[in-house]
Amino acid sequence: NRQILLNSRPHGAPKPDDFRLQETNIPEPGDGEVLLRTLYLSLDPYMRGRMSDGPSYAEPVAIDDVMVGGTVCRVEQSNHAKYSVGDLVLSFSGWQDYAVSDGTGLVQLDSEMERPSLALGVLGMPGFTAYMGLLDIGQTKSGETVVVAGATGAVGSVVGQIAKLKGCRVVGVAGGETKCRIAVDELGFDVCIDHRADDFADQLSAACSAGIDVYYENVGGKVFDGVLPLLNTKARIPLCGLIAHYNDTELPPGPDRLSLLMKTILIKRIKMQGFIIFDDYQHRFGEFATEMSQWVKEGQIKVHEDIVDSLENAPGAFIGLLEGENSGKLVIRVANS
Numbered sequence: 118n119r120q121i122l123l124n125s126r127p128h129g130a131p132k133p134d135d136f137r138l139q140e141t142n143i144p145e146p147g148d149g150e151v152l153l154r155t156l157y158l159s160l161d162p163y164m165r166g167r168m169s170d171g172p173s174y175a176e177p178v179a180i181d182d183v184m185v186g187g188t189v190c191r192v193e194q195s196n197h198a199k200y201s202v203g204d205l206v207l208s209f210s211g212w213q214d215y216a217v218s219d220g221t222g223l224v225q226l227d228s229e230m231e232r233p234s235l236a237l238g239v240l241g242m243p244g245f246t247a248y249m250g251l252l253d254i255g256q257t258k259s260g261e262t263v264v265v266a267g268a269t270g271a272v273g274s275v276v277g278q279i280a281k282l283k284g285c286r287v288v289g290v291a292g293g294e295t296k297c298r299i300a301v302d303e304l305g306f307d308v309c310i311d312h313r314a315d316d317f318a319d320q321l322s323a324a325c326s327a328g329i330d331v332y333y334e335n336v337g338g339k340v341f342d343g344v345l346p347l348l349n350t351k352a353r354i355p356l357c358g359l360i361a362h363y364n365d366t367e368l369p370p371g372p373d374r375l376s377l378l379m380k381t382i383l384i385k386r387i388k389m390q391g392f393i394i395f396d397d398y399q400h401r402f403g404e405f406a407t408e409m410s411q412w413v414k415e416g417q418i419k420v421h422e423d424i425v426d427s428l429e430n431a432p433g434a435f436i437g438l439l440e441g442e443n444s445g446k447l448v449i450r451v452a453n454s
């Protein structure tokens with residue numbers, strides 16, 4: 118049983134030796150428990166927060182503990198009345214091959230599901246985040262201009278596609294030409310701007326000639342600086358994530374632009390709202406799941422995944438996620454069946 122542990126707390130960007138691989142015996146399920154075999158492990162930006170012990174909405178991972186994470190698992194042994202051998206479940210069993218569970222928090226999946234990894238992406242937490250943030254907080258209306266960064270990422274790729282379904286003009290922001298091409302040619306965005314370009318702010322401004330009505334915030338940093346002057350009166354900003362800052366060790370250098378931000382919010386009467394998906398919207402998961410699975414089945418929302426083989430590659434893939442190496446929902450294929 119391979120397990121990946123938190124070896125040390127990173128200062129700035131995580132490094133390979135902040136993780137440690139350990140081999141242990143496969144655990145034995147007791148009465149009322151199941152043995153879970155991990156098939157897919159989701160890698161998500163929030164894990165960077167769990168590696169640090171600063172204030173957050175969730176407890177940090179302890180040093181020498183298994184890294185946390187959402188998984189799709191096969192039930193390999195069962196002493197639990199509700200689960201049988203062969204069942205497919207959504208779990209939160211972390212970066213390891215096997216885990217024992219008493220059933221708490223497990224969600225039964227269709228055991229014949231063709232692409233089980235989708236339960237970690239478009240049909241799971243990131244898809245749900247895109248859906249609620251855009252529709253409930255963003256309150257998009259047909260004809261509006263929506264900007265989303267991380268345009269080819271797990272959340273951003275779904276945000277842009279839903280906004281298109283709702284009749285919006287969608288401007289993506291992504292790192293590099295290849296990702297921008299994917300956003301337009303494969304995901305159907307109207308335009309996509311490379312945030313690494315020297316004239317990023319000018320290109321964004323040219324792409325948003327009618328201003329920005331909804332900015333779905335995934336990154337912060339210089340993307341937000343480019344967006345701020347383009348926001349329309351009564352614009353909405355679902356504040357979903359700030360990945361450009363997750364490795365920061367101190368506040369960025371000045372000038373202090375806080376008063377500019379406050380003034381813009383005031384005079385343009387902008388609504389900016391943070392949210393933590395399962396804390397705020399758990400009760401609406403059913404509504405999302407029904408609509409999204411229909412959209413995916415009909416091909417109205419395209420799936421964009423980045424699947425990396427083998428648990429040992431999880432630390433490297435996670436470090437890459439924070440540097441923009443993934444395109445699509447990043448998932449580790451831990452085992453085949």
Ligand code: NDP
Pocket residue numbers: 161162163242243246266267268269270271272273290291292293296312335336338340356357358359360361362392393394395438439440441442443444445446447
């Ligand atoms: P992604 O699949 O989008 O992967 C992360 C991407 O972020 C990278 O590929 C990269 O794309 C981009 N990125 C990384 N560093 C920077 C940077 N310095 N500046 C600009 N872009 C950068 O991740 P997710 O879709 O899973 O997550 C997107 C955001 O949503 C994150 O901020 C995450 O924390 C947040 N989130 C929030 C939730 C909530 O409940 N509030 C729930 C789920 C996610 P590129 O190369 O295009 O720049």
